Amino acid sequence: MLNLRVTIDSRSGFCFGVVKAIGRAEKSLAPGRPVYSLGSIVHNEEEVSRLKTSGLIPIKHADLEQIHDSKILIRAHGEPPETYELINKNNNEIIDATCPIVLKIQDRIKRSTDAGEFVLLFGKPDHPEVIGLAGQTNGQALVFANFEDIDLDTLPGKLTLFSQTTMSLDAFYSVRDQLIARGFEVNMQDTVCRHVSGRRADLREFAGNHDVIVFVAGSESSNGKVLFAVCAEANARSHKVSSADEIEPHWFNPGESVGICGATSTPQWQMEEAARRLRMM
Ligand code: SF4
Incomplete structure (x- = not known):
């Protein structure tokens, strides 16, 4: 036995918006009647397939026209108004699991637009949350991922700035x-979510406090790649796995401390599975 000392990072795992969305999904599921999730409810294949076996079926926007008289879940990222219209048109029931924080930002952006303000939205243009936020402006928001992408000559002097x-x-x-340095008057609305913005510093500290780090995240999770890089920088003995079976005994020496952590899309049960496997080694 390796007798490893195993700790799960209490600050890793789903943000509260995703926990809430999964709770809503689980509550709405009933035997024999599927619920369609518009996009994956979380970027984690194992969690998506766990929910799929209970009846939560991921669909794409392109499928929406064909779905009638069903239950459709809107995930934590939220959606633009057109999506709600399309779902309602086909007599579907909406289970709205939009994160309450995102809902508030949608509302603030809508109010700014209605008040005639010019909305600048800092975010990835094809990200679902950004599509939902920009959708509150009737296509009038200017969305950009890098400052260099903005054509400054087309902007009015006064701007309201939001962020994904x-x-x-x-x-x-x-x-x-x-923007201020170039003479614009900026009404900044700080909409960066503090449930995730502090994660890097927390992880750096956690990774530095253990002999070995096991980072659990789905292979598709972009947040997982970024946060694993933070761990690897703070602790060279960091290993990324997508499930507990990928953990190799030769990574550890007897009696070492092992920290288990993960991305914002890593479910708690996956980190617990990793902890169980390590304690059995
Ligand atoms: S706004 Fe924050 S809490 Fe809500 S889903 Fe996004 S990251 Fe999670």
């Missing part, structure tokens, strides 16, 4: 500073 919730706080403030 998962953008880097430093990058967002840098955009604001660059």
